[in-house]
Amino acid sequence: MLVRQKIAAVVRKGRSHADPLIVGICFFIFIVFMFGSAPIYSAEEKTAADEQTKQIKIPSSKIGLVDEDVSASDSGYLNKERASVARQAMGPCRPVHGKVTILVAVVTTSYERFYNVAQDSLRCYLKSTNYTFLLINLDTDKRVNEQCGHNQLFFKKHCAASVYLNDTDWLMVLDADAGVVNPNHCIEEWIDTRVDLIFYERFFNWEIASGNYIARNTPFAKHFLKTWADWQYEQPKNFNGADNGVLQIHILKAVLPSAVSEREACDRIWRRGDGYDTYMAYVTCVKVTLGATRLWPGKVRIYRRGHGWVRDGMLTADRWCQRDFMLHGWKHNRTGIAGWMSPFEKEFNIDECGIGEAGWHWRKDYRTSEENIKESLKNFERGAGINFPKVARVHPYLSEGDIGSCWPHCDDLV
Numbered sequence: 506m507l508v509r510q511k512i513a514a515v516v517r518k519g520r521s522h523a524d525p526l527i528v529g530i531c532f533f534i535f536i537v538f539m540f541g542s543a544p545i546y547s548a549e550e551k552t553a554a555d556e557q558t559k560q561i562k563i564p565s566s567k568i569g570l571v572d573e574d575v576s577a578s579d580s581g582y583l584n585k586e587r588a589s590v591a592r593q594a595m596g597p598c599r600p601v602h603g604k605v606t607i608l609v610a611v612v613t614t615s616y617e618r619f620y621n622v623a624q625d626s627l628r629c630y631l632k633s634t635n636y637t638f639l640l641i642n643l644d645t646d647k648r649v650n651e652q653c654g655h656n657q658l659f660f661k662k663h664c665a666a667s668v669y670l671n672d673t674d675w676l677m678v679l680d681a682d683a684g685v686v687n688p689n690h691c692i693e694e695w696i697d698t699r700v701d702l703i704f705y706e707r708f709f710n711w712e713i714a715s716g717n718y719i720a721r722n723t724p725f726a727k728h729f730l731k732t733w734a735d736w737q738y739e740q741p742k743n744f745n746g747a748d749n750g751v752l753q754i755h756i757l758k759a760v761l762p763s764a765v766s767e768r769e770a771c772d773r774i775w776r777r778g779d780g781y782d783t784y785m786a787y788v789t790c791v792k793v794t795l796g797a798t799r800l801w802p803g804k805v806r807i808y809r810r811g812h813g814w815v816r817d818g819m820l821t822a823d824r825w826c827q828r829d830f831m832l833h834g835w836k837h838n839r840t841g842i843a844g845w846m847s848p849f850e851k852e853f854n855i856d857e858c859g860i861g862e863a864g865w866h867w868r869k870d871y872r873t874s875e876e877n878i879k880e881s882l883k884n885f886e887r888g889a890g891i892n893f894p895k896v897a898r899v900h901p902y903l904s905e906g907d908i909g910s911c912w913p914h915c916d917d918l919v
């Protein structure tokens with residue numbers, strides 16, 4: 506899983522120093538590392554990228570959640586339904602969409618070593634809500650092992666999700682390194698009842714992320730998850746992005762079943778990939794084919810980058826604002842390990858949690874304003890665009906054609 510390793514390495518790098526300037530420099534290294542070993546910049550691009558590394562510095566603002574609720578008057582971002590379920594001052598999360606379950610799938614070895622901070626923050630959050638929590642050990646869980654013969658854990662996880670989805674109305678699947686930074690949110694804020702599956706785009710490369718998603722207990726969602734897992738057996742042998750690579754074409758097929766020649770073009774590009782950069786050409790192909798549509802009723806919604814319930818903490822050096830709910834990429838057991846400070850100044854004591862903000866020992870200077878977070882995301886976005894691999898900037902209908910292999914029947918399914 507080279508992509509994952511790269512990301513993990515990068516995240517470690519990005520968070521190994523709390524000083525924002527150093528984080529900025531690490532970010533630049535990250536971009537170079539992420540998007541090709543020898544990127545060639547024009548003078549203009551270089552300046553823009555440098556500028557952006559300087560601007561990742563985020564000033565802090567006051568701490569405390571209670572006074573700054575997400576309110577119904579907050580128009581233009583939250584739609585009416587969303588505002589109506591927004592959490593107010595750590596108050597109740599009304600179960601307006603039925604039973605909501607959080608599932609974290611782990612394997613014994615890594616869970617105990619790396620994810621304490623993320624998992625403790627999740628537990629602290631859960632104590633203040635009525636959501637059901639499932640920590641599923643993929644190695645030993647009886648139900649999963651009866652129904653999921655997969656031996657690649659990333660695929661087995663989606664099969665496990667399809668199994669436990671049956672016990673709830675909505676299932677939020679989380680990576681073990683996703684933690685709650687701001688508990689003053691309800692999961693219902695991101696549930697969209699127009700669809701059965703909810704994904705989001707990874708901030709730094711526009712890929713539809715596979716680690717965290719929300720599924721509704723419907724035959725469509727169960728089938729989607731099960732068949733996603735079964736791609737373990739038919740995935741191409743080259744550098745393919747594993748379950749995350751599979752997800753792109755799996756969604757494309759589910760939401761645009763008639764786009765056969767486009768799907769075949771992306772599939773060809775996918776199978777030609779031999780590393781991260783060429784793999785990204787496939788991601789672009791799927792993205793171009795899906796176009797600007799983000800919601801397919803009864804099927805899938807894909808949140809824009811930075812609009813989901815979770816984003817990579819590294820984007821803002823773990824600084825956060827009121828809109829943030831969860832941050833992703835907390836790979837250390839304790840705060841302070843390998844220089845990673847985490848947004849918390851000490852370990853969680855779960856016994857303290859449950860009422861209001863009790864148990865949440867934030868670092869005061871890690872909480873910041875929306876404007877600051879927006880500025881960081883804007884800068885990161887610009888850098889990610891500038892440094893996007895050249896070979897991944899494909900126009901699939903130009904390079905692959907879209908009627909040559911199927912004429913005169915290309916439109917038969919439309």
Ligand SMILES: *[C@@H]1O[C@H](CO)[C@@H](O)[C@H](O)[C@H]1NC(C)=O
Nearest residue numbers: 595596597598599633634635
């Ligand atoms: C949990 O459920 C109980 C009983 O229905 C309710 O009184 C309480 O407000 C709920 N808590 C939250 C945080 O939603």
Ligand SMILES: *[C@@H]1O[C@H](CO)[C@@H](O)[C@H](O)[C@H]1NC(C)=O
Nearest residue numbers: 616617618619620621838839
């Ligand atoms: C991480 O924390 C858990 C729980 O406290 C502990 O069992 C485990 O040994 C720790 N791992 C490391 C590598 O420190």
Ligand SMILES: *[C@@H]1O[C@H](CO)[C@@H](O)[C@H](O)[C@H]1NC(C)=O
Nearest residue numbers: 652667668669670671672673
């Ligand atoms: C799924 O849930 C329904 C009702 O909750 C139950 O009747 C059915 O047996 C379950 N199916 C599986 C495969 O567990």
